[in-house]
Amino acid sequence: MxxxxxxxxxxxxxxxxxxxxxxxxxxxxxxxxxxxxxxxxxxxxxxxxxxxxxxxxxxxxxxxxxxxxxxxxxxxFSIAAITEMLKRPRRMVEAGKSRMNEEDLQVVRDALTSQLDTLRERTAQVRRELRDAETLEAQIRHDLRYIEQRLQGVPADDLLAERAAKVRKTSSSH
Missing domain, CATH: 1.10.1660.10 (Multidrug-efflux Transporter Regulator; Chain: A; Domain 2)
Structure with a gap:
């Protein structure tokens, strides 16, 4: 404060x-x-x-x-590294130069490693969420095309038969 x-x-x-x-x-x-x-x-x-x-x-x-x-x-240096380094005192380690000692460097390394691990986990989660969102987007686009075609007067039976054929084709190729 x-x-x-x-x-x-x-x-x-x-x-x-x-x-x-x-x-x-x-x-x-x-x-x-x-x-x-x-x-x-x-x-x-x-x-x-x-x-x-x-x-x-x-x-x-x-x-x-x-x-x-x-x-x-x-x-x-990143703000994360600077934040961690500022938490540690600088000590005289070389002739007339102050630096962080090895113990403090290890503490900073551990803190940054932990932050990196957290970010990697979060990135993996965001990638999974993105894949799920892209899948849902494709499904909704597909459904929207059906609705738009119905609104243009294409008979439902024709569109449903087309959908069924695509599903059979996809199933047989897997």
């Missing part, structure tokens, strides 16, 4: 703290649009504090998080 800056922000910063930036200032500092920042806020990747007037106020930590998000997006 975002902090209310009418008194203090996280870390004891007040609304007058020069380190806090408005959405426009933060966007300019990051080289993106304000809409981009709001988009990542809508995804709950960054939740800025709010001033007494309910304005978004970004801390240096928020800007750092946005920087991580923007770097990961530029490298082609």
């Amino acid at each position: 975002p902090a209310d800056l009418s008194s203090t922000a996280p870390g004891g910063a007040t609304a007058d703290d020069a380190s806090l930036l408005t959405v426009g200032q933060a966007a300019a500092a990051l080289g993106v649009t304000a809409r981009t920042l709001k988009y990542y806020e809508e995804l709950n990747l960054v939740v800025p504090a709010r001033s007494g007037g309910r304005y978004r106020m970004y801390t240096p930590a928020d800007l750092e998080t946005f920087g991580r998000i923007l770097r990961m997006r530029s490298l082609g």
Whole structure:
């Protein structure tokens, strides 16, 4: 939940703290649009504090998080992967570089694998539903052709005989 800056922000910063930036200032500092920042806020990747007037106020930590998000997006990471990676702290693992450690990478891998398995199951279900819908569509088109021909004056007996012949032909070819 975002902090209310009418008194203090996280870390004891007040609304007058020069380190806090408005959405426009933060966007300019990051080289993106304000809409981009709001988009990542809508995804709950960054939740800025709010001033007494309910304005978004970004801390240096928020800007750092946005920087991580923007770097990961530029490298082609999905929002799902970014969400999982942001849940894990970065640690110093190389000379002067912070990265996720192996244990955290395994946790992210497991979370993404689980999401992928769920998506695959859902995709298979949607494909089954699509096949069923296409079958029903073909049946209704067939029935509609019968009705349209009847409305054009074709005798029912002729159409029913034609249908019966098609059914026999289909049955004998299987």
